[in-house]
Amino acid sequence: MGDKANAHPGAAGRATTADHPASVRNVVLVGHSGSGKTTLVEALALAAGAVNRAGRVEDGGTVSDYDDIEHRQQRSVQLSLVPVEWGGFKINILDTPGYADFVGELRAGLRAADAALFVVSAADGVDGSTRMVWDECAAVGMPRAIVVTHLEAARADFSAMTGICAEAFGGDDPDAVLPLYLPVHGAAGPDGHAPVTGLIGLLSQRVFDYQSGERKETGPDEAQLPLIEEARNRLIEGIIAESEDETLMDRYLGGEDIDFASLVSDLERAVARGTFHPVLAAAPAADGAKQGLGTVELLELVTGGFPSPLERSAPDLTTTDGKPRPAPACAVDGPLVAEVIKTSSDPYVGRISLVRVFSGTLRPDETVHVSGHGMADRGHEDHDVDERVGALSSPFGKQQRPLAQCVAGDLACVAKLTRAETGDTLSAKDDPLLMTPWDMPDPLLPLAIEAHSKADEDKLSQGLARLVAEDPTMRLEQNAHTHQLVLWCLGEAHREVALERLRSRYGVQVDVVPHKVSLRETFGAKAAGRGRHVKQSGGHGQFAICEIDVEPLPPGSGIEFVDKVVGGSVPRQFIPSVEKGVRAQAARGVAAGYPLVDVRVTLLDGKAHSVDSSDAAFQTAGALALREAAAEARIDLLEPVAEVQVLVADDYVGPVMSDLSGRRGRVVGTEQAGPGRTLVRAEIPEIEIGRYALDLRSLSHGTGRFSRSYARHEPMPPQIADKMREQAEAGR
Numbered sequence: 001m002g003d004k005a006n007a008h009p010g011a012a013g014r015a016t017t018a019d020h021p022a023s024v025r026n027v028v029l030v031g032h033s034g035s036g037k038t039t040l041v042e043a044l045a046l047a048a049g050a051v052n053r054a055g056r057v058e059d060g061g062t063v064s065d066y067d068d069i070e071h072r073q074q075r076s077v078q079l080s081l082v083p084v085e086w087g088g089f090k091i092n093i094l095d096t097p098g099y100a101d102f103v104g105e106l107r108a109g110l111r112a113a114d115a116a117l118f119v120v121s122a123a124d125g126v127d128g129s130t131r132m133v134w135d136e137c138a139a140v141g142m143p144r145a146i147v148v149t150h151l152e153a154a155r156a157d158f159s160a161m162t163g164i165c166a167e168a169f170g171g172d173d174p175d176a177v178l179p180l181y182l183p184v185h186g187a188a189g190p191d192g193h194a195p196v197t198g199l200i201g202l203l204s205q206r207v208f209d210y211q212s213g214e215r216k217e218t219g220p221d222e223a224q225l226p227l228i229e230e231a232r233n234r235l236i237e238g239i240i241a242e243s244e245d246e247t248l249m250d251r252y253l254g255g256e257d258i259d260f261a262s263l264v265s266d267l268e269r270a271v272a273r274g275t276f277h278p279v280l281a282a283a284p285a286a287d288g289a290k291q292g293l294g295t296v297e298l299l300e301l302v303t304g305g306f307p308s309p310l311e312r313s314a315p316d317l318t319t320t321d322g323k324p325r326p327a328p329a330c331a332v333d334g335p336l337v338a339e340v341i342k343t344s345s346d347p348y349v350g351r352i353s354l355v356r357v358f359s360g361t362l363r364p365d366e367t368v369h370v371s372g373h374g375m376a377d378r379g380h381e382d383h384d385v386d387e388r389v390g391a392l393s394s395p396f397g398k399q400q401r402p403l404a405q406c407v408a409g410d411l412a413c414v415a416k417l418t419r420a421e422t423g424d425t426l427s428a429k430d431d432p433l434l435m436t437p438w439d440m441p442d443p444l445l446p447l448a449i450e451a452h453s454k455a456d457e458d459k460l461s462q463g464l465a466r467l468v469a470e471d472p473t474m475r476l477e478q479n480a481h482t483h484q485l486v487l488w489c490l491g492e493a494h495r496e497v498a499l500e501r502l503r504s505r506y507g508v509q510v511d512v513v514p515h516k517v518s519l520r521e522t523f524g525a526k527a528a529g530r531g532r533h534v535k536q537s538g539g540h541g542q543f544a545i546c547e548i549d550v551e552p553l554p555p556g557s558g559i560e561f562v563d564k565v566v567g568g569s570v571p572r573q574f575i576p577s578v579e580k581g582v583r584a585q586a587a588r589g590v591a592a593g594y595p596l597v598d599v600r601v602t603l604l605d606g607k608a609h610s611v612d613s614s615d616a617a618f619q620t621a622g623a624l625a626l627r628e629a630a631a632e633a634r635i636d637l638l639e640p641v642a643e644v645q646v647l648v649a650d651d652y653v654g655p656v657m658s659d660l661s662g663r664r665g666r667v668v669g670t671e672q673a674g675p676g677r678t679l680v681r682a683e684i685p686e687i688e689i690g691r692y693a694l695d696l697r698s699l700s701h702g703t704g705r706f707s708r709s710y711a712r713h714e715p716m717p718p719q720i721a722d723k724m725r726e727q728a729e730a731g732r
Helices: 038-046 069-076 099-113 128-139 157-171 222-241 248-253 262-275 295-305 456-472 493-502 572-588 615-633 650-662 692-699 720-732
Strands: 023-028 054-058 062-065 078-085 089-095 115-121 144-149 178-179 182-186 196-201 208-209 217-218 277-281 315-319 337-346 350-361 367-371 385-390 392-396 399-403 411-415 425-428 434-435 445-451 475-478 487-488 510-513 520-523 527-536 542-552 559-563 601-606 636-650 664-673 677-686 705-716
Touching: 023 054, 023 099, 023 128, 023 157, 023 295, 023 367, 038 069, 038 078, 038 089, 038 144, 038 295, 078 277, 078 295, 078 392, 089 099, 089 295, 089 456, 099 337, 099 350, 099 493, 115 128, 115 157, 115 295, 128 144, 128 157, 144 295, 144 520, 157 182, 182 208, 182 222, 182 277, 196 222, 222 248, 222 262, 262 295, 337 456, 367 434, 385 677, 425 434, 425 493, 445 456, 445 493, 445 542, 456 475, 456 487, 456 493, 487 493, 493 510, 520 542, 527 615, 542 572, 542 615, 559 572, 572 615, 615 650, 636 650, 636 692, 636 720, 650 664, 650 677, 650 692
Parallel strands: 023 089, 023 115, 115 144, 144 277, 178 277, 559 601
Antiparallel strands: 054 062, 078 089, 182 196, 196 208, 208 217, 315 434, 337 350, 337 425, 350 411, 367 385, 367 425, 392 399, 392 411, 445 487, 445 510, 475 487, 520 636, 527 542, 542 601, 636 677, 636 705, 664 677
C-alpha cells in the first residue's frame, strides 16, 4: 500500500509528519450526533500513542485538558483534525459534526478525506441523514467502512446492527456490507447483559482479547468455531466476488482453500475501490487501559485498506479566467495546488486556515496565490491576491504543533492568510489556479439582526465579514426592500452558534428582530386624487395644484407616469416635479407603509402661480394627490410567492404535501427523483416559510431538502392583509 518508512511519529509537543503521500491516510468520521464519533477519535489517539490517557494530550511533559466542556462543545459543531501515527503511516482523522445544521463542516471533511468511516450506534441505528451522506460518498466512489459503537448498551446487538447496515447501505448487494470480526462476550452481569470483551477475526480465526487494557491474541475455543463458520464463509464469498481474479470463485466453490494472504489482499483492494464495505466494532478504553476494543483493528484497516492520496484524483482545475487545466499528480515536487478546507479565528494567532495539499509542497514564509470563487449572494467577495504563508502547524486538541512543511496529500494549518476563505485555492503565484468548489447547502433560515448599541454597530460589519468568511454555509444579506440585515443559516443550532461567535469571538452584541418579507401595495380599482399645496406665510409662498387618475396595471409593471396636461395648466418645467413627488410617495407607500407598485398615474390638470410655484411645491402636490386617490380606493397588499422544490423520501410525501397546503401553498407537480425519492414542486407565500427549514426536517426525520426562488408578488387574502396593516400601524 505504499512506503511506510517516511512517516515520523511526533515526540511530546512535536507534530506527526509525513515526507511522502504514500505514507498518509486521510479519513473522515461520519455519523449522527451521539453516535460516538468524538469518543472514537480519542480512543484511536490513545491506541496510537498520541495521548497518554483517555481525553488527555501530552505536551512536553505537561498535561492539558483535551476534553474541557468549552472545547468539546466547539468540536461538536465544527470540523476538527486529529493526526496520529500508526505502523509508519500518518493518519489524519477528521471528526465531523453530527448535527444537520453543520452539514457544511461535514462536506468540508468529505472534501479533505480520501475515505470515510461511518459511525453507527448499536443503541440507535442508522438515521436518514447518515444514509444520505452514504449515497453522496457512493456517487463519487469514496471508500467506506462502518464502525458499530455503544456495544455496552443493554439493547445492543452487533449481529442485528450489521443486518441493519447491510439493508441501509448495501443497496442491491447486501453482501457488500459484511463484518470482519464478531464480538466475544464475557460473563453476564446481574442485569443479564454480557459485556463485549474481545473480537474474533473471521479471516484469521484468531481471538483478540481486550480485557487487560491491551490487545492480546489467542486461538479460539472449540465452542466458538461453529459460531463463526457461517459468517466466515459469507465473508470469504463476498471478498471473492469483488476479486479481480475471475478464477478465484470457481476455485473456492471447487473446494480449494484460499490462502489468508490472498484474501486480505483482495479485501484491501475491494475496500480501496469502494466496492466492499467492512463492518467493525469499537469501544473506548477503560480507565487506565491503553487500547479500546477494536481500535487496533480500525487502525489496521485505515492503513491497509484505505487508499493513499496517490490513488485519488484532484478536483477539477481551471485558470483564474476559467480555462480548464489538467489535474496535477499528487507529487511532492509538483506544482503547488492546495485548498482551504476550513477557516477559523484564534484570539492570539488570528485567522487559521486548514489546508489540504493536493500537489506540491507548502512551506512557511513562501508567497502563494489565493484564488476565491466569490459568492456575492453569501457575502463573499471574489478575490485574487498574492499572500505570504505564515507558520505551518498540525492541530492536536487546543495545541498547534509546528511543521516545517506540508507535502502533497497531507493537511496542515496555515497562519495569517488574511484574505483566504473556506473553499479558496492556493497555488504558485506565477501560475494561479482555481479548484471547482464543493457543493455547499443553501442556508434557508433567516435571522434578522440589529446592533445592540452604537459601539456594537461600529464592530458589526467586520464581525459579520469574518463570520461568513469562516462559514460559507451562512449568507449575509442587506435587504434593500425591508432595510434589514439578515444572516441566513441552516437551522436553529447554526443560528445560535453564529450569535455566540459574534458575541464571544468578535465582541459584538446584537438584537434579534422579527424577519420581514418584502410586501407591496397596489390599487385594487381606478381612483382619482387632487393634490393642493398652497401656503402663504409672508414673503415667497408655495403654490401647486395637480389632479391625477390612478389605475392598476398587470403584475410586474412597476410605476408608470403619463402626462395628459393640456393648455399649460401645469407648466412643462413642473411636470417632472409632479412625477418625482408621485414616485417618492409610492416608494413610501400609501396605506401600510409598503412600496406601491403596478399602477399607472396620469396627470390630467392642475394650477400654478407665476411667483409662488416651484419644483418642491409640485413634488409635494404630486404626493398629496396620490395619497388622496389611495384614500378613496381599495388598496391591496401584495406578498412575495416563492417557487419551492422539496426533495423527500417517498414515505413522507403525504405529510409534506399536507403541510404545504396548510401554508397556503399550491402543489404544482411531483416527480420521481431517484430510488425512493420524490420531488414536490409548489408555490408558497414567503411569509409562510420562514421556519420551513426546521419544520421540514421534523416532518421528514431529517431526510428532506428544499430549495426556494422568488416567483412573483400576489394579492394577500383580505383577513391576513388586515392583520398586516394593523401590525404596521402599531409599529409606527
